[in-house]
Amino acid sequence: MTLAEKKTEFEKSRKTSETVLLSFRGVDGFDVYNCSVPFMWEGQRFMYGRVEKRGEWARSWVRLFRESGKDEFTLVNGSMIYQLEDPFVSKIGKEIVMGGTHVRYSRNKLDTYYGYFYRGENLEDMRYFTTGPDEMKDIRLLELPQGIGILTRPRSREIEERYGSLSMIGFAIISNLDELDAEVIANARLIPDLFGRGEWGGCNQCYLLDSGYIGIIGHKSYQKPASDGSVLVYVNVAFVFDSAANRILDEKILATRSCYPPAPAKTPALVDCTFSSGIVMRNDGKADLYSGLGDIAEGRMVIDYPFAGYGQIVQRG
16 A cells, blocks of 8 residues: 555545644744754753744754743753754763754755754753764664664665665664764664655654564655645554564554645645654553744644554653
């Protein structure tokens, strides 16, 4: 079954509960979207957000926001400004690692893009420490008992010719953050049977489960023809990954754009776009799923625990 067919079946039977748009203070005139998952640091909840004007593209910054109310985040004044897109965070040892996509221009034209990575024990003093391969987004890290896991997302003509999909996801393990570089990321072992012909996607947030498996919140995508051009369809998904066997044990759609409250899209091509941020567990056993919407907003909705039957998330302080 194609992703388009799975999406149709999902939307026929979906049940949506408590779905809202987040509000962001301190950035009037800018949209905030494709955020990191909210995270706790020194007793407070923060979120990194992609900040950009509605009429601009590939001219965004990543800024730090502090939770200031229910579904409300306020800019941390004086915090560092990163020339990045689509941030993520991971806790590795005593450090926070923050990464995102840096877009490079040459002669006023898009030249390439790659992941930038920052680390530190103080959110006000994060230092850059490495760069990913050219033209690779959605590189994610998680701490494992045996080291640091890396989830990658190669996308190239070679990938399409060999596998049929427009991207793949790879996995590698390193001993410590000092080993993270473009070569290690580029040589990650590819995970089979994730994407159909013409589809692409990636990991957005990864979680170690107490079973030893890895729970992944990600996105899967395809292009849909429309009367005024094509629409880029992105859906929120979850995977359970057995890294020892290099196989996916479970996969499901978590939400589509229609699950969230109405909001404009940056362009007509993005009206059906949900770019996952990740999940935060709730006291009732369910999870809050966070997602960018149409490249202009960030949403939250309540979902059932997506890794049921495969272990619980190992919580880290």
